[in-house]
Amino acid sequence: MKIGLVGLPGAGKSTVFGALTGMAVETGYGAGAGKQNLGTVKVPDARVDALAALYQPKKTTYAEVAFTDLGGGGHTGIDRAQLNAMREVDALCQVVRGFPDAAGDPPDPVNEIVELETETILADLEIVERRVERLRKDRSNPRELEVLEQILARLEGEQPVRGMELDEGQNKLLSGYRFLSAKPLLLVLNVSEDQAAAPAPGSVVEAAEARGLGLVVLSAQIEMDIAQMSPDEQPEFLATLGLEEPAKNRFIQAAYQLIDLISMLTAGPDECRAWPVPRGAKAPRAAGKIHSDIERGFIRAEVVPWQDLIELGSEAKCREAGKLRVEGKEYVVQDGDVVHFRFNV
Incomplete structure (x- = not known):
């Protein structure tokens, strides 16, 4: 599924895209007019990290979100090309300007919304x-x-x-x-560096709440700086800004939720992995995300909440404690379920 980044000229849409994906893209008024940049981003997930620490697998795989930078051809607003491009994605993230422009004019994010x-x-x-x-x-x-x-x-x-x-x-x-x-819509308020840890203005919060929209505040320039640092350097830099983690982590997680996906988990010595599954999916359909043969030959699902698996340390202990359940075809997979499917070949 694709999420399209949209915004009025000067909002920093392409800069946000570059900060998220690590890709080098043109920025500034009219940059990338008529072009679309596509990048895939891993969804940070502490549950996958915890399972990987438990199993020490050969491979760790996170869920991913595909972002498209929907470049338009206009310099003053949303043009026909950008509107047409928006029809091709599953959900939208609107980047709105929360910093003074090059002429020093103050931002008006509510008007952009x-x-x-x-x-x-x-x-x-x-x-x-x-x-x-x-x-x-x-x-x-x-x-x-x-x-x-x-x-x-x-x-x-x-x-x-x-x-x-x-x-x-x-x-x-x-x-x-x-x-x-x-289309589902998430608002991204792109602010100046000195406002990176500040809450969103009340008027923007009200505009988002009135429309039932999610809202994430970030500074694209800072996110680009953080992305270029080593993992050891990041905590100290974030602390000087009053931040606990990169804001892009919250943005990616919010975007993932925007398309109404949950993460089903699988865990073992070979791989610990998050699988994107539509919310409300029953066990056979969820199994099909791993392989169509598993969906066709589905027999049952052995399910344990990830917290119980981490706390007890193994599936065997979860079974002994009655935390591991056997579910059939009508079971609706829940976010954070660690699942092992039994199926006929």
């Missing part, structure tokens, strides 16, 4: 109006017309599709439209 929201609503409205007009004429799909008229009313009321209560059938009916204002 509103501007992107408005642009996505208008882009969706254009599509819905055309489709509703056609359906009203030919009456070919009354069920589709009914739900689109509900969406039309919401968009005309300047409200995004995101947040509408739609059932599974309605969501399936609308999936082909790829509405921009329906």
